[in-house]
Amino acid sequence: MIKVQIPATSANIGSGFDSLGLAVTMYNTIEMEESDRLDIQSLDGMPIPRDDTNLVYQSVKYIYDLCGKPLKGMTIRQTNHIPMARGLGSSSACIVGGIVGANYLLGSPLCQRELVNIAATMEGHPDNSTPALLGGLVTAVLEKGKVYYVKQAIAQDLRFVAIIPNFELKTSFARQALPRDVSHKDAVFNLSRAALMSVSLYSGNYHNLKIACDDRLHQPYRLSLIDGAHEVFDLAYQYGAYAMYISGAGSTLMAIVNSERTDFAQQMREGCDALGLNQWQIHELSVTNVGARVLED
Numbered sequence: 001m002i003k004v005q006i007p008a009t010s011a012n013i014g015s016g017f018d019s020l021g022l023a024v025t026m027y028n029t030i031e032m033e034e035s036d037r038l039d040i041q042s043l044d045g046m047p048i049p050r051d052d053t054n055l056v057y058q059s060v061k062y063i064y065d066l067c068g069k070p071l072k073g074m075t076i077r078q079t080n081h082i083p084m085a086r087g088l089g090s091s092s093a094c095i096v097g098g099i100v101g102a103n104y105l106l107g108s109p110l111c112q113r114e115l116v117n118i119a120a121t122m123e124g125h126p127d128n129s130t131p132a133l134l135g136g137l138v139t140a141v142l143e144k145g146k147v148y149y150v151k152q153a154i155a156q157d158l159r160f161v162a163i164i165p166n167f168e169l170k171t172s173f174a175r176q177a178l179p180r181d182v183s184h185k186d187a188v189f190n191l192s193r194a195a196l197m198s199v200s201l202y203s204g205n206y207h208n209l210k211i212a213c214d215d216r217l218h219q220p221y222r223l224s225l226i227d228g229a230h231e232v233f234d235l236a237y238q239y240g241a242y243a244m245y246i247s248g249a250g251s252t253l254m255a256i257v258n259s260e261r262t263d264f265a266q267q268m269r270e271g272c273d274a275l276g277l278n279q280w281q282i283h284e285l286s287v288t289n290v291g292a293r294v295l296e297d
């Protein structure tokens with residue numbers, strides 16, 4: 001069995017809708033080996049499809065087919081620490097884990113750029129799949145099946161505190177809430193902030209992050225789908241967060257704080273409890289500059 005570790009991702013980072021994303025220190029692992037039948041198990045009790053509709057299996061099969069290799073079956077063991085449909089890249093983790101594992105089992109016929117293109121095409125959102133593969137902060141554009149991207153390693157002086165509601169928000173549903181058209185003014189509003197986000201995170205100009213997180217393309221429409229979000233945003237700013245945004249399509253809300261703010265997560269815990277959000281989880285994470293990888297024994 002090989003074991004693949006894949007980080008969670010936090011896409012959009014406010015203004016960078018469908019184009020910015022970063023990898024964080026929450027991981028799924030997938031053990032896999034070829035077999036003469038399909039045998040899929042969840043090692044942590046999270047319910048997952050155990051037939052050929054399983055996303056990890058479909059991604060493995062895609063790579064075998066692409067490389068012209070027959071595949072009778074697979075043994076797959078999934079450990080899912082990334083909660084599903086919460087805007088932390090759980091689908092990306094399945095796809096990326098499947099293609100990285102399959103490529104390794106086949107002797108690495110595909111290079112990393114090819115894996116980036118395949119993952120984004122399968123997933124549909126390069127801002128999730130690319131940081132899951134590469135780690136760090138990624139700026140990505142998917143154009144005709146090819147991802148044009150830059151990965152930047154981020155300093156370790158920030159914490160990303162994930163405030164995870166006890167309800168799912170499916171990306172397809174969260175995308176339906178978005179308007180078909182936006183004004184020229186709103187387009188300029190976002191592109192200037194997305195550019196500012198990318199360079200500010202990379203260069204350590206964290207005083208820009210609050211303004212850079214502001215957005216008119218998706219968050220105003222999605223916030224109302226997350227009961228309690230406005231109050232949690234207010235709390236986080238009251239406790240000194242640099243910035244707050246909806247992670248991916250939600251439902252997770254992400255606070256960016258200075259790494260010296262070791263009390264922030266606990267303050268948010270108490271604040272959320274006081275708001276009646278005691279079922280919400282809070283995880284203090286960092287950016288990981290290492291993407292999906294096969295773990296050596």
Ligand code: HSE
Pocket residue numbers: 011012017018019125127128171175218248249
């Ligand atoms: N950029 C995508 C969205 C991420 O916000 O819909 C979802 O995976």
